[in-house]
Amino acid sequence: MFESTLRSLDERIMAFLDSPWNVVLAALGLFALVLLYAWAPYVRLVVKSMRRNPLRTLLTGSATFLLVMVITMIWSVLWLLDLVTAERSRDFKAIVTERWQIPSQMPFSYERILEDGGATRRGDVKPQNVMSWQFYGGTLDPKKSRENLVFFFALDPAKVLTMMDEFRDLNEDEHLEMQKMVRAVQEDKRRIVLGRDCLKRINKRVGERISLFSINYQGIDLDDCEIIGTLPEGRLTLFGLMHRDRLNNALDAYERKNGSPHPLAKKSLNLVWLQIPDTETYGKLAEQIANSPSFADPAVKVETASSGISSFLDAYRDMLWGVRWLLVPAILATLSMVIATAISISVRERRIEMAVLKVLGFGPTRILFMVLAEAAFIGLVSGALSAGGAYLYINKAMGGLRLPIAFFPPFRIPLEALWWGPTLGILTALVGSIFPAWSARSVRVSQVFSKLA
Amino acid sequence: MGPIVEVGNLHKFFRRGSEQIDVLKGLNLEVPEGEFLALMGPSGSGKTTLLNLIAGLDTPSRGTIRVGDQLISTMGEGKLAAWRTRHVGFVFQFYHLLPVLTAYENVELPLLLLPLSAAQRKQQVTTALELVGLTDRMRHRPGQLSGGQQQRVGIARAIVTDPTILVADEPTGDLDAHSAEDILNLLVALQKSLQKTIVMVTHDPRAAARAARILHLDKGRLVRETGPDSAESLFQRAVQPD
Numbered sequence: 001m002f003e004s005t006l007r008s009l010d011e012r013i014m015a016f017l018d019s020p021w022n023v024v025l026a027a028l029g030l031f032a033l034v035l036l037y038a039w040a041p042y043v044r045l046v047v048k049s050m051r052r053n054p055l056r057t058l059l060t061g062s063a064t065f066l067l068v069m070v071i072t073m074i075w076s077v078l079w080l081l082d083l084v085t086a087e088r089s090r091d092f093k094a095i096v097t098e099r100w101q102i103p104s105q106m107p108f109s110y111e112r113i114l115e116d117g118g119a120t121r122r123g124d125v126k127p128q129n130v131m132s133w134q135f136y137g138g139t140l141d142p143k144k145s146r147e148n149l150v151f152f153f154a155l156d157p158a159k160v161l162t163m164m165d166e167f168r169d170l171n172e173d174e175h176l177e178m179q180k181m182v183r184a185v186q187e188d189k190r191r192i193v194l195g196r197d198c199l200k201r202i203n204k205r206v207g208e209r210i211s212l213f214s215i216n217y218q219g220i221d222l223d224d225c226e227i228i229g230t231l232p233e234g235r236l237t238l239f240g241l242m243h244r245d246r247l248n249n250a251l252d253a254y255e256r257k258n259g260s261p262h263p264l265a266k267k268s269l270n271l272v273w274l275q276i277p278d279t280e281t282y283g284k285l286a287e288q289i290a291n292s293p294s295f296a297d298p299a300v301k302v303e304t305a306s307s308g309i310s311s312f313l314d315a316y317r318d319m320l321w322g323v324r325w326l327l328v329p330a331i332l333a334t335l336s337m338v339i340a341t342a343i344s345i346s347v348r349e350r351r352i353e354m355a356v357l358k359v360l361g362f363g364p365t366r367i368l369f370m371v372l373a374e375a376a377f378i379g380l381v382s383g384a385l386s387a388g389g390a391y392l393y394i395n396k397a398m399g400g401l402r403l404p405i406a407f408f409p410p411f412r413i414p415l416e417a418l419w420w421g422p423t424l425g426i427l428t429a430l431v432g433s434i435f436p437a438w439s440a441r442s443v444r445v446s447q448v449f450s451k452l453a
Numbered sequence: 454m455g456p457i458v459e460v461g462n463l464h465k466f467f468r469r470g471s472e473q474i475d476v477l478k479g480l481n482l483e484v485p486e487g488e489f490l491a492l493m494g495p496s497g498s499g500k501t502t503l504l505n506l507i508a509g510l511d512t513p514s515r516g517t518i519r520v521g522d523q524l525i526s527t528m529g530e531g532k533l534a535a536w537r538t539r540h541v542g543f544v545f546q547f548y549h550l551l552p553v554l555t556a557y558e559n560v561e562l563p564l565l566l567l568p569l570s571a572a573q574r575k576q577q578v579t580t581a582l583e584l585v586g587l588t589d590r591m592r593h594r595p596g597q598l599s600g601g602q603q604q605r606v607g608i609a610r611a612i613v614t615d616p617t618i619l620v621a622d623e624p625t626g627d628l629d630a631h632s633a634e635d636i637l638n639l640l641v642a643l644q645k646s647l648q649k650t651i652v653m654v655t656h657d658p659r660a661a662a663r664a665a666r667i668l669h670l671d672k673g674r675l676v677r678e679t680g681p682d683s684a685e686s687l688f689q690r691a692v693q694p695d
Binding site for chain 1 (some may be wrong): 501502505508510511530531534535536537538539543545549551552553554558561562563565566571574610622
């Protein structure tokens with residue numbers, strides 16, 4: 001028992017030390033502890049100074065806490081958007097959509113041609129993998145009210161775990177559960193999987209069977225859909241997944257029943273993802289598809305996933321710019337001013353104390369650093385609590401921030417926020433306390449005591 | 454013994470707008486090592502300014518100040534701060550203890566600036582508090598101590614680094630007669646037992662009477678030098694006028 005615990009600990013330590021960043025962080029942490037030990041009396045003095053006016057310290061800390069939390073949330077959203085719109089040079093996806101129309105509606109036959117990447121000549125390149133997307137909106141209400149509307153992605157279940165980034169970083173249990181559900185959907189095409197919020201919204205439970213009345217495919221209603229599970233926490237929470245054959249078979253059945261194809265029968269493919277190894281292949285593939293006569297009616301366009309998302313986010317561009325370059329700096333400036341005000345009052349109240357410290361031999365620089373350290377300490381503690389609190393509360397309790405931006409899943413606070421928060425707290429506190437600290441270092445002993453006398 | 458403090462042709466003036474205010478005018482002074490010196494004079498005579506200059510809290514406009522073997526009148530602010538840590542113990546009229554720290558931590562403050570281990574600091578703080586008779590109050594905060602006890606902590610803080618000179622600005626000015634007497638007794642005891650040089654500014658003739666020598670300042674000049682007896686008679690006259 002003890003040996004296995006020790007071995008597990010050893011493995012964890014070795015895994016931790018695998019990353020150079022972890023080693024650097026651990027070294028910095030150790031260094032900080034050594035400094036804290038070496039400067040323990042100063043740290044005690046700084047901490048005790050903050051106890052002089054606990055209410056003011058608490059208010060300053062609370063303001064820092066709140067503002068750092070707001071910035072952490074904003075940055076988490078911006079961070080994710082930056083991440084998905086950043087161009088990658090290897091192992092990325094290209095998106096094929098209809099060139100001239102939104103929403104894109106292509107014939108399903110395009111998928112098979114795209115599997116070859118429109119290759120016609122020797123030397124033409126092919127994508128590594130292909131995934132087709134069909135969108136199906138259905139409500140539980142035969143009268144087609146929108147209250148119980150569910151938006152489905154009709155997909156090839158085999159591609160869910162190999163192509164979709166949402167399911168890349170699942171833990172072992174979640175991965176096994178997803179594999180199980182994928183197999184189940186492959187075995188019986190009536191089976192569906194719903195996002196957690198979606199299931200809650202329609203007030204159904206796993207195991208129940210539902211009938212879907214289509215909103216976008218008139219007459220293509222799907223009976224007897226068995227809910228076999230929910231998607232992992234935080235993944236596509238508002239959507240559902242179904243086997244693409246279920247939709248395509250229903251379209252075929254429509255033609256058999258009505259003697260003519262469904263009006264959307266040749267427009268059921270909404271987009272196709274192509275897995276590309278590198279930018280060179282992407283360039284060639286895009287050219288092949290653009291020049292292929294197979295994609296003439298309707299014409300298609302190829303773009304990288306990031307540029308596709310960027311195009312989509314264009315509608316939000318001004319708002320995001322404002323958030324990034326106006327709102328965040330405004331919050332940071334407010335935070336600095338709050339800290340500057342609190343520290344200024346504190347320094348003014350303690351002018352005599354500063355003078356006494358100078359009399360005892362504390363040099364101007366030392367006093368400057370003591371005031372800065374006091375502010376930085378408030379910033380560090382508040383920032384760390386704020387970022388840590390945001391991380392735990394938003395990710396664990398709320399399951400992410402649900403912002404209605406495109407198909408984005410709830411925005412989760414990234415692990416990186418755990419160092420943003422304290423760093424932000426410290427930096428803004430330092431900026432805010434520069435002038436008060438300078439004023440403290442410049443206290444003239446003889447003047448302070450002559451005024452006192 | 455030779456002088457531990459030498460002041461030569463000391464001038465200090467301040468500017469208020471275009472007006473120059475001469476606070477000290479060509480003052481010369483020598484304080485032998487181990488002497489208890491009192492500076493007296495009316496308000497504005499320059500005694501506190503002189504004390505501040507000797508303690509390295511301010512720099513002269515002209516003239517020299519030598520304490521021990523150091524010419525402090527030419528030192529910059531940073532250097533003076535470092536020098537004060539080792540060579541000057543300052544006793545304030547209003548004690549000026551840090552209210553958030555205990556008596557022990559207040560006394561320990563100057564030692565934080567010296568390269569001492571925690572154990573060495575503890576030993577020195579305990580010794581200083583023993584000398585002022587406050588070992589049983591070392592965990593108390595200033596607010597939990599009487600005025601006399603606070604001033605004892607102030608004195609312990611001043612002597613904890615074993616400084617070259619001890620300067621005191623009206624050390625009994627904020628105390629009742631009984632506590633003031635205790636503090637003066639303590640200063641005299643320290644001066645005698647530790648051979649400390651003490652320079653004290655006071656308005657109080659009874660306090661000045663405890664010094665070995667009294668210098669009277671007026672309008673920035675040394676006008677008279679007397680012994681403790683004359684201060685005693687001054688005190689008698691003050692309390693029993695005719």
